[in-house]
Amino acid sequence: MTAAGYRAGGSITMRWAALCVVATVLALAGFANAKVVEHDFEVAYVDAAPDCYAKTVIGINGVYPGPTIRAVQGDILKITFHNYIATEGITMHWHGIRQVGSAWADGTAAVAQCPILYGESFTYEFIVDRPGTYFYHGHFGSQRAAGFYGALIVDLPAGKHEPYHYDGEHMIIVNDWWHRPIVTQEQGLEAIPFKFVGDPQSLLLEGRGRYNCSAVPTYTPAAISCNQTDERCAPHVMKVERGKTYRLRLASVASLSSLNFKIEGHKMKVVEADGHNVQPFWTDNLDLYSGETYSVLVSANMPGDNYHLGLNVRGREDHNVPTGLGILNYNNAPVRQPSTPAPKGPAWDDFEASKRQARKYKALKHNPDPTSHALDRHAKVTRTLILLTTQQKLKGHIKWAINNVTYAPLPTPVLAGLVYNISGSYDTAPPPDKMPADYNIYAPPPVTETNKGSGVYQFKTGDVVDVIIQNCGNLQNISENHPWHLHGHDFWILGYGDGKYDPKTSPKTFNLKNPPMRNNVPTFPFAWTAIRFKLDNPGAWPFHCHIEWHVHLGMGVVFAHGIEEVRAKGIPNSVLGCGLTKQLFKLR
Ligand SMILES: *[C@@H]1O[C@H](CO)[C@@H](O)[C@H](O)[C@H]1NC(C)=O
Numbered sequence: 001m002t003a004a005g006y007r008a009g010g011s012i013t014m015r016w017a018a019l020c021v022v023a024t025v026l027a028l029a030g031f032a033n034a035k036v037v038e039h040d041f042e043v044a045y046v047d048a049a050p051d052c053y054a055k056t057v058i059g060i061n062g063v064y065p066g067p068t069i070r071a072v073q074g075d076i077l078k079i080t081f082h083n084y085i086a087t088e089g090i091t092m093h094w095h096g097i098r099q100v101g102s103a104w105a106d107g108t109a110a111v112a113q114c115p116i117l118y119g120e121s122f123t124y125e126f127i128v129d130r131p132g133t134y135f136y137h138g139h140f141g142s143q144r145a146a147g148f149y150g151a152l153i154v155d156l157p158a159g160k161h162e163p164y165h166y167d168g169e170h171m172i173i174v175n176d177w178w179h180r181p182i183v184t185q186e187q188g189l190e191a192i193p194f195k196f197v198g199d200p201q202s203l204l205l206e207g208r209g210r211y212n213c214s215a216v217p218t219y220t221p222a223a224i225s226c227n228q229t230d231e232r233c234a235p236h237v238m239k240v241e242r243g244k245t246y247r248l249r250l251a252s253v254a255s256l257s258s259l260n261f262k263i264e265g266h267k268m269k270v271v272e273a274d275g276h277n278v279q280p281f282w283t284d285n286l287d288l289y290s291g292e293t294y295s296v297l298v299s300a301n302m303p304g305d306n307y308h309l310g311l312n313v314r315g316r317e318d319h320n321v322p323t324g325l326g327i328l329n330y331n332n333a334p335v336r337q338p339s340t341p342a343p344k345g346p347a348w349d350d351f352e353a354s355k356r357q358a359r360k361y362k363a364l365k366h367n368p369d370p371t372s373h374a375l376d377r378h379a380k381v382t383r384t385l386i387l388l389t390t391q392q393k394l395k396g397h398i399k400w401a402i403n404n405v406t407y408a409p410l411p412t413p414v415l416a417g418l419v420y421n422i423s424g425s426y427d428t429a430p431p432p433d434k435m436p437a438d439y440n441i442y443a444p445p446p447v448t449e450t451n452k453g454s455g456v457y458q459f460k461t462g463d464v465v466d467v468i469i470q471n472c473g474n475l476q477n478i479s480e481n482h483p484w485h486l487h488g489h490d491f492w493i494l495g496y497g498d499g500k501y502d503p504k505t506s507p508k509t510f511n512l513k514n515p516p517m518r519n520n521v522p523t524f525p526f527a528w529t530a531i532r533f534k535l536d537n538p539g540a541w542p543f544h545c546h547i548e549w550h551v552h553l554g555m556g557v558v559f560a561h562g563i564e565e566v567r568a569k570g571i572p573n574s575v576l577g578c579g580l581t582k583q584l585f586k587l588r
Pocket residue numbers: 212213214215
């Protein structure tokens with residue numbers, strides 16, 4: 001293991017035009033004491049045993065999960081990745097960071113940049129302009145599911161305070177976990193017949209869970225991999241002192257499952273969602289969809305020494321996936337998992353409970369953070385997209401499609417394709433804005449064959465866009481949650497509605513008073529979700545289901561705007577080199 005080369009307060013070297021952009025933004029935003037936060041991340045396969053079952057994962061500086069990055073609002077992050085994996089390219093996405101003025105640093109393979117190849121290094125350089133709870137994760141293939149992620153926390157500058165009080169804080173990344181390698185899982189999804197990844201073997205808190213090794217047949221190769229006394233799968237412990245209040249930051253990097261988090265005997269006051277403070281509300285269980293982050297306040301005001309932290313599957317039949325367990329430990333008492341029953345939230349199919357909770361999120365009236373804009377309810381909506389999400393087939397392969405197009409990334413990054421106007425780097429025909437008005441969402445598609453595409457929804461800077469995501473059933477007419485994540489922008493959540501979206505009546509139900517601003521939103525079974533956002537950050541930005549296996553099957557689109565501005569500022573050559581960008585260097 002190599003120690004991360006951490007340096008703070010270093011001087012800014014004007015290496016790229018892009019950095020000048022960052023510096024300008026910095027000066028404009030008036031972050032007086034901004035510093036440069038640098039890290040060196042060496043990426044390699046490492047042996048891990050998150051749930052007692054040894055497995056090769058993608059580690060950073062020899063560890064899994066990756067190190068927590070901490071910075072102050074306004075800081076410039078300069079994170080250099082060195083790829084030591086001989087057989088895989090890598091990229092890193094900074095989830096929830098809008099990349100204002102640095103679209104090339106968003107870390108999405110096929111959209112923002114070329115993958116970082118074996119033996120190569122690449123530096124991400126961007127400003128963290130908003131305080132909050134974020135995370136970073138690989139965005140090439142399904143590498144997030146291979147353990148390639150970590151936390152990113154942005155603090156308020158000294159002297160500024162959140163509109164809530166706490167004495168200490170903790171961070172827990174939650175995840176669902178499989179024993180089979182991602183390449184095997186991906187191959188199954190692409191196969192005919194389709195082989196689904198199935199239920200997770202475990203649920204992890206901060207990279208720790210527990211698989212029942214006695215269930216593994218002895219004298220099999222699997223038995224050698226499973227060791228219940230391996231200390232790497234000792235439960236995660238959250239230490240508290242009685243009488244104090246803690247800010248618990250949570251993030252879900254789950255590949256498939258919607259999750260629900262509980263603390264035995266304790267209520268949680270939800271105060272932050274996806275980097276925005278929200279109107280506080282109390283709950284005894286918290287739904288977390290993949291891609292979401294939260295802060296909850298927990299008062300350590302109970303007698304006793306140890307309480308369960310519990311994580312359960314929501315939204316899809318879990319076939320008894322065991323509760324992921326951690327421990328809330330008081331006053332340094334001896335740590336032990338309580339013998340009380342594991343905490344359980346609502347039943348997996350209690351969607352009404354999830355909808356009630358989703359509707360509790362409201363924007364804070366007086367938000368001290370000016371980057372959390374309130375919705376201008378008089379703003380003219382310049383375009384409305386109604387995106388129907390269906391499961392269909394492409395020459396026998398199961399796919400997810402948006403308005404009858406399954407997104408198939410091409411090898412040239414879309415941003416470079418647009419900036420350099422490279423013919424053939426994406427489909428120039430724009431994908432459809434609307435679903436067919438007479439579409440029956442309560443039945444599988446009448447014609448299951450879909451179309452493969454790499455088109456881009458192009459907008460003008462300043463456009464205000466409403467996007468309706470219409471969820472329906474899969475090929476078996478089973479409808480599930482899909483959490484949607486937007487890169488480069490936050491959006492207002494205007495509302496959720498059951499059934500089919502009606503352009504005439506549904507908008508009347510929108511919350512235009514205090515919609516929360518977020519970058520992630522769930523859709524519920526046979527229901528629609530409406531969001532609005534302003535295109536004010538030039539670049540090419542994916543909008544996709546955050547379920548790793550769904551995006552792999554084409555459940556996403558790309559939005560772009562302001563390419564002239566990106567072109568004027570320039571993108572670094574380090575993001576080029578693959579696909580049709582090779583022609584820019586006149587390679588033979
Ligand atoms: C673990 O698996 C064994 C064998 O299947 C079973 O007897 C035991 O009850 C399980 N333990 C737990 C805690 O589930």
